[in-house]
Amino acid sequence: MNTGSNGPGEVAVAADETKTDGAPEGREQGLGSKAPEFIKARRMLHLSWQVGVFVIGLAVVVAGIIMLPLPGPGWVVIFGGMAIWATEFVWAQLVLRWTKRKVTEAAHRALDPKVRRRNITLTAIGLVIVAAIVGFYLWKFGLVMPWKIKDQ
Incomplete structure (x- = not known):
């Protein structure tokens, strides 16, 4: 704490040196x-x-x-x-x-390794499902956009 002769300004500076919970300001600003x-x-x-x-x-x-x-x-x-x-x-x-x-x-x-493994597994399952849907669509209709499909 600085004990200079600047008066009331010094109190504000000293109060800013610590957080509200009393921990030093170096870790986390107040x-x-x-x-x-x-x-x-x-x-x-x-x-x-x-x-x-x-x-x-x-x-x-x-x-x-x-x-x-x-x-x-x-x-x-x-x-x-x-x-x-x-x-x-x-x-x-x-x-x-x-x-x-x-x-x-x-x-x-x-x-976390368990969570990463689960996420990778779910992603792989999702990609397989999407690939199956796209494959079925291409098998059934070919490369035709949905808005150009005629009743068959």
Whole structure:
């Protein structure tokens, strides 16, 4: 903790050195605004900053939602918008932490040898079924598109 003579500013710096649960900041950053100190020091400027961050994050999230049915990296853009919100809002930081934890757990489960073997087996069975359906279609109708099939 720094004991310089900067007054009230030092208390804010010392409070930012630890997370809310008391763990050092090196592992995981604490919750709260990541705005520069000169913005946080002025109430109206900080409120304007938060509105700007919210509007920009909202625009990115809406663009990601639009990309879900259209070509484009919809989910990546949505999480990018959430990351923009997380620079300023605690609720977005908590959502991102929860999402990161769930994705990490899913990745570990997917790498489990039993789960990988099951997934490979199910994929192989699915491919055999699709190949059988395509083979039957080609045997029955040849290379004719479904909309050109006449009653036989």
